[in-house]
Amino acid sequence: SGNQSQKKKWVLEDFEIGRALGKGKFGCVYLAREKKTQFVIALKVIFKNQVQAAKLEHQLRREIEIQAHLRHPNVLKLYGYFHDASRVYLILEYAKMGELYKYLQSHEDKKLPEPEVAQIMKQLASALIYCHAKGVIHRDIKPENIMLDSNGRVKIADFGWSVHAPNSRRDTVCGTLDYLPPEMILNMKHDFLVDNWSLGVLCYELLCGKPPFETKTYEETYYNITHTIYSFPPHVSDLACNLIRKMLVTPAEQRLTLPEVLEHPWIQMHNDS
Numbered sequence: 001s002g003n004q005s006q007k008k009k010w011v012l013e014d015f016e017i018g019r020a021l022g023k024g025k026f027g028c029v030y031l032a033r034e035k036k037t038q039f040v041i042a043l044k045v046i047f048k049n050q051v052q053a054a055k056l057e058h059q060l061r062r063e064i065e066i067q068a069h070l071r072h073p074n075v076l077k078l079y080g081y082f083h084d085a086s087r088v089y090l091i092l093e094y095a096k097m098g099e100l101y102k103y104l105q106s107h108e109d110k111k112l113p114e115p116e117v118a119q120i121m122k123q124l125a126s127a128l129i130y131c132h133a134k135g136v137i138h139r140d141i142k143p144e145n146i147m148l149d150s151n152g153r154v155k156i157a158d159f160g161w162s163v164h165a166p167n168s169r170r171d172t173v174c175g176t177l178d179y180l181p182p183e184m185i186l187n188m189k190h191d192f193l194v195d196n197w198s199l200g201v202l203c204y205e206l207l208c209g210k211p212p213f214e215t216k217t218y219e220e221t222y223y224n225i226t227h228t229i230y231s232f233p234p235h236v237s238d239l240a241c242n243l244i245r246k247m248l249v250t251p252a253e254q255r256l257t258l259p260e261v262l263e264h265p266w267i268q269m270h271n272d273s
């Protein structure tokens, strides 16, 4: 049961370790199975010394803290964690189809059909509505951080860059909000809306095979993003263009909200497709 996985003191001997599933900056992820229940998981093994060398212990602690408390069908579950002298182990949900990024690469011209993209967008918007309601901003929505489970269900993973927005403080200290300067309140809204922008960039990339502002140089990409300079290939439907145009808006508070994304006709028309 839920609290069992929280209270249980896990040790490496509780698991049979299988093949490596992927490598990251500070470690690897292995397919693994809990011996007693034969439950299959993904075991993320992180080397403490590498995290310490990068001064990212606080970020790792935050990733664990945040992901351990999120429960949503489109958020990769963190069942528990433990550590030994040199490593931290995260017991993660195993996504059967791997990273969306690789799934994209396996398609000729690296793009997906519109109905499939609409389903992915619907799931991610729902997951982000849940995260934002818990005061969590992901801040790193991209194909590498989205996992595919069976039957086209997607899971947001890697909360390494996520943060608890100040918003949770604002919600709990009602009354004293009056004294917060506008820039701080705006920033709070602003922070949340970074995920809305990234979701728009992701939608474009899944439909077009490349991100909207991608160019050969950092400077050019920077200019395109800050001036919202991008164009659509001819095969993208008008409704899909309309949705993306309403998400890639520079003044954050003018961006489509996540509930509005779910209500958009392009998402609605592909319901249950």
Ligand SMILES: Cc1cc(Cn2cc(-c3c(Cl)cnc4nc(-c5cn(C)nc5C)[nH]c34)cn2)no1
Pocket (backbone or CB within 6 Å): 021, 022, 023, 024, 025, 026, 027, 028, 029, 042, 044, 045, 092, 093, 094, 095, 096, 097, 098, 099, 147, 157, 158
């Ligand atoms: C360190 C480190 C590596 C990574 C990237 N990464 C994530 C996974 C992964 C996770 Cl966390 C959960 N389920 C997965 N399922 C796969 C998978 C399934 N197939 C058929 N092929 C793959 C690959 N990978 C999963 C692996 N690496 N993040 O931090």
